[in-house]
Every structure is written in structure tokens, then in C-alpha cells.
Amino acid sequence: MGRYSFLGNRILQMIPVLLGITVITFFLLRLIPGDPARQILGQHYTPKSGAELRRALGLDRPLWDQYGLFMRHLFHGSLGDSINYQQPTTTVISQRLPATLFLVVYSALLAAVIAIPVGVYSALRKGGIFDQVARVWFLVAFAMPAFRLGIILILIFPVHLHLFPVNGYGTGFTGHLRYLFLPALTIAVAFSTVLVRTLRASTLAVLATDYVDTARIKGISRFAVLRRHVVRNAIIPLVVVFGINLAFLVSTTVLIENVFGIPGLGRLLVDSVATRDYTVVQGTTLILAFFVVMVNLLTDVVHAALDPRVSAG
Amino acid sequence: MSAINPSLALLDLLERRVRRRSSVFRRRASLIVGGGLLLAVIVVALAAPLVTSYNPDEIDPLHPLAAPLSAGHLFGTDSFGRDILARMLYGGRIDLLIAFGATSVTLVAGTAIGLLSGYVGGWIDATIMRIVDLVFAFPFFVLVIAIVAMLGPSVFNMFIAIWMTSWISYARITRGHTLAAKRQEYVLAAKALGYRGRRVMLRHILPNVLSFVVIFAMVDAVGNILLGAALGFLGLGAKPPSPEWGVMISDGQSYIFTAWWLSTIPGIAIVIVGVGFSLLGDGLADILRTGD
Numbered sequence: 001m002g003r004y005s006f007l008g009n010r011i012l013q014m015i016p017v018l019l020g021i022t023v024i025t026f027f028l029l030r031l032i033p034g035d036p037a038r039q040i041l042g043q044h045y046t047p048k049s050g051a052e053l054r055r056a057l058g059l060d061r062p063l064w065d066q067y068g069l070f071m072r073h074l075f076h077g078s079l080g081d082s083i084n085y086q087q088p089t090t091t092v093i094s095q096r097l098p099a100t101l102f103l104v105v106y107s108a109l110l111a112a113v114i115a116i117p118v119g120v121y122s123a124l125r126k127g128g129i130f131d132q133v134a135r136v137w138f139l140v141a142f143a144m145p146a147f148r149l150g151i152i153l154i155l156i157f158p159v160h161l162h163l164f165p166v167n168g169y170g171t172g173f174t175g176h177l178r179y180l181f182l183p184a185l186t187i188a189v190a191f192s193t194v195l196v197r198t199l200r201a202s203t204l205a206v207l208a209t210d211y212v213d214t215a216r217i218k219g220i221s222r223f224a225v226l227r228r229h230v231v232r233n234a235i236i237p238l239v240v241v242f243g244i245n246l247a248f249l250v251s252t253t254v255l256i257e258n259v260f261g262i263p264g265l266g267r268l269l270v271d272s273v274a275t276r277d278y279t280v281v282q283g284t285t286l287i288l289a290f291f292v293v294m295v296n297l298l299t300d301v302v303h304a305a306l307d308p309r310v311s312a313g
Numbered sequence: 314m315s316a317i318n319p320s321l322a323l324l325d326l327l328e329r330r331v332r333r334r335s336s337v338f339r340r341r342a343s344l345i346v347g348g349g350l351l352l353a354v355i356v357v358a359l360a361a362p363l364v365t366s367y368n369p370d371e372i373d374p375l376h377p378l379a380a381p382l383s384a385g386h387l388f389g390t391d392s393f394g395r396d397i398l399a400r401m402l403y404g405g406r407i408d409l410l411i412a413f414g415a416t417s418v419t420l421v422a423g424t425a426i427g428l429l430s431g432y433v434g435g436w437i438d439a440t441i442m443r444i445v446d447l448v449f450a451f452p453f454f455v456l457v458i459a460i461v462a463m464l465g466p467s468v469f470n471m472f473i474a475i476w477m478t479s480w481i482s483y484a485r486i487t488r489g490h491t492l493a494a495k496r497q498e499y500v501l502a503a504k505a506l507g508y509r510g511r512r513v514m515l516r517h518i519l520p521n522v523l524s525f526v527v528i529f530a531m532v533d534a535v536g537n538i539l540l541g542a543a544l545g546f547l548g549l550g551a552k553p554p555s556p557e558w559g560v561m562i563s564d565g566q567s568y569i570f571t572a573w574w575l576s577t578i579p580g581i582a583i584v585i586v587g588v589g590f591s592l593l594g595d596g597l598a599d600i601l602r603t604g605d
């Protein structure tokens with residue numbers, strides 16, 4: 001199987017998943033107990049406004065019609081109107097999307113910067129002091145609530161050292177880099193606990209292979225063997241694990257945005273729960289799930305590019 | 314956040330192949346330390362009234378924000394003068410309930426579904442696996458928040474949200490191992506003896522698959538504790554004045570400059586329980602896997 005048909009196949013496989021995501025998010029609104037119109041309108045409920053909202057949401061029609069309507073709107077780029085913001089949900093979401101994207105990419109890069117050296121070095125000095133300390137540290141960090149770690153970092157950097165801002169998003173690229181450093185570090189520490197374990201295991205596996213022995217016997221310097229043979233191969237599983245745990249990364253981002261007051265999708269999601277802005281909750285869930293599926297496709301493509309055996313089937 | 318770790322189980326196998334030589338003592342050590350930590354937390358949480366005479370909800374306006382080790386209050390008091398030790402102990406009951414309640418139900422349901430899916434195969438398997446793939450595509454935490462949002466924030470609705478979403482990991486793991494077991498001689502022999510599907514599944518396959526499930530459950534329990542605390546922190550799970558640890562951290566956040574212990578002590582407690590489950594899982598994994 002060639003590389004392009006591999007890619008084509010993966011895209012085809014995505015279609016039912018994307019459709020399924022729309023079905024699940026569509027049914028989310030059906031979970032509301034009692035009369036959704038009454039719940040959504042809260043104290044603004046009158047028989048008349050209730051009937052209007054029911055008609056607007058299509059609640060007076062058969063279920064399949066409603067799903068058809070939902071999909072028709074989706075294809076026209078509409079996710080309904082936000083009750084709270086008095087704006088189309090897509091507008092609200094697109095205003096919040098950049099902060100979240102920036103934070104996710106930033107955290108992923110920081111996590112890689114933490115995980116790759118620690119993972120590789122732990123494997124090289126397996127059982128040594130560094131390996132032991134790293135093991136204990138990541139055991140603790142894995143059990144540490146990420147939001148608690150965020151609070152500790154706020155206490156250390158902005159409060160005692162006056163180093164980074166406490167909350168917000170900043171302006172401009174460098175502003176974002178500065179404002180989002182602590183939140184990104186918080187997420188990266190949580191995320192790296194998963195990556196380090198993988199990287200240590202895969203480095204150990206690569207170190208045990210014959211080709212590493214061969215390279216050493218050929219007299220290639222230790223560092224060159226490490227860079228050209230070990231790290232290169234050990235990182236491949238990292239790409240896969242990154243894909244698998246992307247949902248975890250996004251989840252942590254949602255949580256941490258709320259700790260640091262970052263105007264992203266996670267903050268929007270939690271705020272919308274409080275204001276019972278159901279269409280925004282539905283829309284945000286849909287967008288974040290789509291995002292995860294898309295990036296997963298990307299990691300598969302990268303994986304195939306790094307390791308030709310994947311697309312060979 | 315159970316969706317994190319099915320990969321860890323697989324990677325562990327990779328690691329295990331290389332790491333056969335770790336000493337018997339080290340293996341037992343993580344089991345004993347992990348089990349000990351958990352047991353200690355469970356005992357003091359259950360025996361809370363014997364450990365402290367304070368009522369966790371009792372307000373003492375005269376002694377707010379007392380520092381740890383001050384007279385009569387080992388861990389100090391919070392902004393309402395409530396004894397933190399008492400709140401920690403009674404709150405521990407809630408967090409342990411979340412860990413066990415969320416994990417046990419999804420473990421049983423997910424394992425049953427995975428067993429059935431893998432053993433019966435055909436369209437049932439195909440349907441179940443498509444649902445699993447779908448739920449897997451969602452960021453777990455986001456889906457849980459969305460479900461809680463629709464049902465209304467409360468601890469019980471949080472359970473429902475976790476039950477609805479995190480059985481998929483157990484179903485995946487069980488199905489994978491069931492498929493492998495189906496081709497093994499002992500299962501073929503059981504079938505040849507004329508045993509019914511139910512007996513083969515429950516008496517022959519399940520015991521061999523269960524160890525993988527239990528090991529994953531330990532990691533999942535850590536995830537569920539963190540999830541419960543995170544939802545409490547965001548105001549979507551347990552609600553104040555509940556002494557749930559995440560709620561306590563959230564309460565203490567406003568006093569972070571003046572009374573650091575308010576959010577630090579529950580933070581440490583969560584880490585202790587989490588490390589306990591993780592070590593227990595590691596220890597079980599070592600013993601169960603080197604056993605065969």
C-alpha cells in the first residue's frame with residue numbers, strides 16, 4: 001500500500017467517526033431532564049417563549065428530522081445561537097479558539113522538552129540515581145492534581161519571584177508566550193508523566209537491539225549512536241503515544257485554563273455550564289472532539305513519514 | 314481521565330521484556346507500600362469520628378485561619394474556623410467513594426461488555442467497537458463536563474457521566490485479551506467439552522483476563538480521584554460546604570497568600586492516595602505478569 005492510499009484510507013476511516021461525534025453531541029441536549037426549553041430559559045420562561053425556543057431548537061419535530069436539521073445547520077457552519085452571549089455559537093467559539101490552540105501547542109512542545117532528555121537519560125542510566133529520582137518524581141506528578149500544581153506555580157513565580165503574570169492571555173506573540181508560560185508548564189508537567197514512561201521504555205527497547213550494538217562496534221562515538229540511532233527510533237513510539245494521549249492533553253488544558261483565567265474554550269465550556277448555555281456546551285464539545293480527531297490523523301501521517309513500515313501495512 | 318492509559322499497559326509489556334531482572338524485594342515493596350498507604354487512608358477516613366472529635370462542618374468564628382499545629386488543631390482551621398483535620402478525614406470518605414464508586418461500576422460493566430464483544434464477535438462486536446471508538450474520540454474530561462452540564466452539576470450526575478464514558482477502556486482491554494484467549498487450547502478444550510458460552514466466558518476466559526483489567530483499574534482509580542477533585546474544584550461535582558478535597562483546594566485558593574495550608578493539605582492527600590493506587594497497580598502488574 002502506497003503512502004497516498006494510506007493517507008486516503010485514514011481520511012475515509014475518519015468520516016464515520018466524525019459523523020458519530022455529531023450524533024453524540026446531538027444527543028447531549030436530550031440528556032437534559034424534564035423540559036429543555038424550561039431549563040434553558042430559566043426565569044425567562046413563559047409559555048410563549050418556551051414554545052418559540054422549542055420550535056427554534058426543533059424540539060417539536062421527530063428525532064430524525066431534528067438530527068437532519070442539526071446536520072444541515074452544521075454544514076452551513078452554524079451551531080445555533082448562544083443564549084448567554086446573544087451571538088451565534090460559532091462566533092463565540094472562534095473568539096476563544098486561538099488561546100486554546102496556542103496553549104495546547106505550547107504545552108506539547110514544553111512537554112517534549114521535559115520528556116525527551118529525562119526519558120532518554122533515565123534509560124541510559126537505568127537503575128541509577130537519576131532514574132530512581134525521576135521515577136519517584138513522575139509517580140508523584142502523575143497523582144498530583146494539575147490544578148493544584150498550577151496554584152503552586154502561581155505561588156512561586158508571580159508571587160514570590162515576581163517573574164510571570166498570574167493570569168490572562170497577553171497581547172501579541174511574545175505576550176502570549178510570557179502569559180501562557182506557567183499554564184503551559186503546568187500542563188506540560190502533567191503530560192510529560194505519560195511521555196517519560198513511554199520514552200524510557202522505548203529507549204530501553206532500542207538500546208537492546210542489534211543495530212545499536214553494531215553501530216557501537218563500528219566505532220561510532222557514543223553521542224552519535226545516541227543521536228542517530230537511539231533517539232531517532234525511540235521517538236517514534238512517542239508520536240503514537242502523543243496521538244493516543246492527545247485527548248488527555250486537551251482535557252488538562254480545559255482544566256488549567258480555568259485556574260489561570262485564560263479566555264479559551266475550556267473557560268468558555270465551564271462558564272457556559274454555570275450559565276446553562278447549552279448550545280455553547282454542545283458546540284465546544286463538538287469542536288474539541290473534531291480537533292482531537294484531526295490531530296490524531298496528523299500524528300498518524302507523521303508516524304507513517306517517520307516509519308515507512310506503517311504505510312506499508 | 315481513564316482514557317489516558319490503555320497505552321501504558323501495552324508499553325509496560327515492552328518495558329517488562331527489558332526489565333526482567335528487578336529484584337523480588339523491589340516488586341513486593343511497591344505492592345506493600347502502595348497497599349499500606351491506601352489501607353491507612355481508608356482506615357482513618359472510616360474511623361474519622363474516633364480520630365477527631367471535631368465536626369467537619371462546625372463553624373468557629375473566633376478561630377479562623379489558625380495555623381497548623383496550633384492549639385487543638387493539628388492541621389489548623391479554614392476561613393470559617395472549621396477544623397481542617399476533621400474536614401480532611403470526612404472529605405476522604407467522599408474522594409474514596411468517588412474512586413471506588415466510579416471505578417468499580419465501569420470495571421464490571423466494561424469488562425462484561427468487552428468479554429461479550431470479544432467472545433461472540435460478529436455484528437455485536439462490530440457495533441460495540443464502533444461505539445467504543447466514538448467515545449474514545451472525545452476528550453474524556455470535556456465529555457464528562459458536557460454530560461454533567463446537561464444533567465445538572467452534582468456528585469451523582471458526575472458518577473453517571475463517568476459511568477457513561479469510561480467503561481470503554483475496560484471494554485477495549487478485555488476484548489483484546491478475550492480475542493487472544495479464544496484461540497488458546499484451554500478455551501478450545503472447554504468448548505470441545507460442550508460447555509456453554511456463558512461458562513466458557515466466566516469460568517475460563519475471565520480469570521485469565523482479569524489481571525490486566527485490575528491493573529488498569531488502579532491507574533483508572535487515580536484518574537477518577539483527580540477527575541472528582543477537578544470537578545469539585547470547578548464547582549461541577551461536590552459543592553461547598555462539602556469537605557471534598559477538590560472543593561477544599563478551591564476554597565483555599567483565595568487564601569493562598571495568607572494561609573497556604575488550606576489548599577496544600579488536601580493537595581498532599583490526593584497525591585498520597587494517587588501514589589498508593591499507582592504503586593499498588595505497579596506491584597500487582599509485576600506479580601501477575603511474572604507469575605506466568
